[in-house]
Every structure is written in C-alpha cells, then in structure tokens.
Amino acid sequence: MPLLFQYLRGGERRRMTAGSIRTLLNRALQNIGLTRADGTALTCTPHDFLRMFVTDAVSNGLPPHIAQIICGHKSISTTMTYKATYPTEAIEAHRAFIARRRSLRPSEEYRTPTSAEWDEFLGHFEKRKLSIGTCGRAFGTPCIHEHACVRCSLLRPDPAQCHHLEDIRENLIARIAEAEREGWLGEVEGLRVSLAGAEEKLAQLGRHIANRDVVDLGIPTIATANHGTLEDRQRS
Structure with a gap:
C-alpha cells in the first residue's frame, strides 16, 4: 500500500487514521514535556x-x-x-x-536576438488579431485547427463581434440542414463540430458579459465655495 503511515494488525497492513496519528503525536508531546508560552500542554x-x-x-x-x-x-x-x-x-x-x-541550460539559449528574430516575434502579435477575436496561440507554434478559429479553445472572442458569431452560427445551421437534405453526410460531422465551437464561444461571451459589474457613478458635480460679493470681500 502506498501509504506513509501504516500499522500491522493480524498479518495485514492497514492505514492509520488521522485521529490515530493526532493521538500519537500529542502523546509524544506530553512525554517530552513541551508546553506553550502560557504553560499549557503543546498539541500538534x-x-x-x-x-x-x-x-x-x-x-x-x-x-x-x-x-x-x-x-x-x-x-x-x-x-x-x-x-x-x-x-x-x-x-x-x-x-x-x-x-x-x-x-544548467546552454548559454546560446539566452543570447540577444537578431533584428530579424525580433521583428518576427513582434509580427506574431500583430497576426493574432482575427475577425472574431484574438488568437492565443504561442509564438512559433502552428495552428492545429487549420485556421478554423471557431473550433479552437485558444480563440478569445471579442464582445463587439458577438453579432458576427451569431451570423456564423446561423450559417452553420443552414449548411447542416442543406448537407442532410442533399445527403452530404461527409460534411455533416465537421459542420456540427464547428457549430458546437460557435455555440461555446457565444456562451463564453455571455458569461463574460454577465460577470461584468456595472456601477452607476452618477453625474459629477463641481463644488463651489461662496466667497460673497466684491463689496463684502473689500469690507473684510
């Protein structure tokens, strides 16, 4: 048994309960005579x-x-x-x-990048902007979904593109109906995967919008001090 605290009983190894371990610890502390600063018995x-x-x-x-x-x-x-x-x-x-x-790592891994390498790295972030959101794919890694972004878990949908996602969902529903009607069963499965991805992205946007707390701060007012008229100030 892969257990740290065991005991042998009747030729069988059994695990020790937390209560048993606590009792043994406190008994050992009592035998040692350790106490707290106030003189009470130390427990563990x-x-x-x-x-x-x-x-x-x-x-x-x-x-x-x-x-x-x-x-x-x-x-x-x-x-x-x-x-x-x-x-x-x-x-x-x-x-x-x-x-x-x-x-412990090879020193060449920490060299200063060349201008071409740095430009390529910066260009990666410019290419992450997509029509329905932002791609979170790591630098230097290929797209495993062949740019079928609606299926990808790395896509971070933009709330402003919610209507675009809704159009994609409606289009996929129509294409699935057409494929089933025409007997294009080879396309139905792939379209359903894309439809599930689009619905998940819409649900993700819904959760994001629902979690946003809108606080009404009201209309700001400018506090003015009453300094009196010019004659009052001259008298003072």
Missing part, C-alpha cells in the same frame, strides 16, 4: 507538518508554484499562507530558482 495535528514542509522547502529555494503542485492547492495564494513569508522573499526564492535553471 498532522496538518501542521504540511506548514513545516512548505516553510522549509520555500525557504531553501523550492519555487512556490512547485510547492503548490505538491500540496495540491488550486491557488498559489493558499500555498503561501502556509508559510510566514513576505512577498519579496517569495520573489527572491523564485529568482534564485530561475538563476539555477539558467546556469
């Missing part, structure tokens, strides 16, 4: 060891995002709460990790 839980591990690992150079994966946390913020650390300490630990990784 198995979960405390996770905090000890994260604190020790990050302090010794383990990148916080790797500790997050080991701990199984969805957010790195949760992992960092397990360690009493300042943001600058986490940043320095990550920079130290990057420096160690770079020292």
Whole structure:
C-alpha cells in the first residue's frame, strides 16, 4: 500500500487514521514535556507538518508554484499562507530558482536576438488579431485547427463581434440542414463540430458579459465655495 503511515494488525497492513496519528503525536508531546508560552500542554495535528514542509522547502529555494503542485492547492495564494513569508522573499526564492535553471541550460539559449528574430516575434502579435477575436496561440507554434478559429479553445472572442458569431452560427445551421437534405453526410460531422465551437464561444461571451459589474457613478458635480460679493470681500 502506498501509504506513509501504516500499522500491522493480524498479518495485514492497514492505514492509520488521522485521529490515530493526532493521538500519537500529542502523546509524544506530553512525554517530552513541551508546553506553550502560557504553560499549557503543546498539541500538534498532522496538518501542521504540511506548514513545516512548505516553510522549509520555500525557504531553501523550492519555487512556490512547485510547492503548490505538491500540496495540491488550486491557488498559489493558499500555498503561501502556509508559510510566514513576505512577498519579496517569495520573489527572491523564485529568482534564485530561475538563476539555477539558467546556469544548467546552454548559454546560446539566452543570447540577444537578431533584428530579424525580433521583428518576427513582434509580427506574431500583430497576426493574432482575427475577425472574431484574438488568437492565443504561442509564438512559433502552428495552428492545429487549420485556421478554423471557431473550433479552437485558444480563440478569445471579442464582445463587439458577438453579432458576427451569431451570423456564423446561423450559417452553420443552414449548411447542416442543406448537407442532410442533399445527403452530404461527409460534411455533416465537421459542420456540427464547428457549430458546437460557435455555440461555446457565444456562451463564453455571455458569461463574460454577465460577470461584468456595472456601477452607476452618477453625474459629477463641481463644488463651489461662496466667497460673497466684491463689496463684502473689500469690507473684510
């Protein structure tokens, strides 16, 4: 059994429950005689060891995002709460990790790019603009959908192009009906995949619009101070 805490009972290896481990830990602390600052008996839980591990690992150079994966946390913020650390300490630990990784990589990977390479890199971002949104494909990678963008999960649809997506959906529905009517079964399957992609993009836009919080700030007013008439100011 791939378990860290086990015990043998009747010739069979069984896992130890969290309650049993907690009892053994507290019993060991009582035998040692450790107490808190106020004199009360010191207690410990198995979960405390996770905090000890994260604190020790990050302090010794383990990148916080790797500790997050080991701990199984969805957010790195949760992992960092397990360690009493300042943001600058986490940043320095990550920079130290990057420096160690770079020292192991070939030096030519970190050379200064040529003008042609830099222009090609900048041109990649200019080509990401599409008629219905923005392509999130990484630099230097080919399009796996042969520019059938409506099928691609990397397409980030533009809310202003919602009407364009609706037209594409209606056109696909009409083409599917025509293909089924004419018996072009070879095209039906591909058209249905594109239709599902278009509907997913429209649903994505719907969720994006629904999640936007609109706050009415009202009409701004200019506060004016009453300084009196010119005669009043002259008297004063």
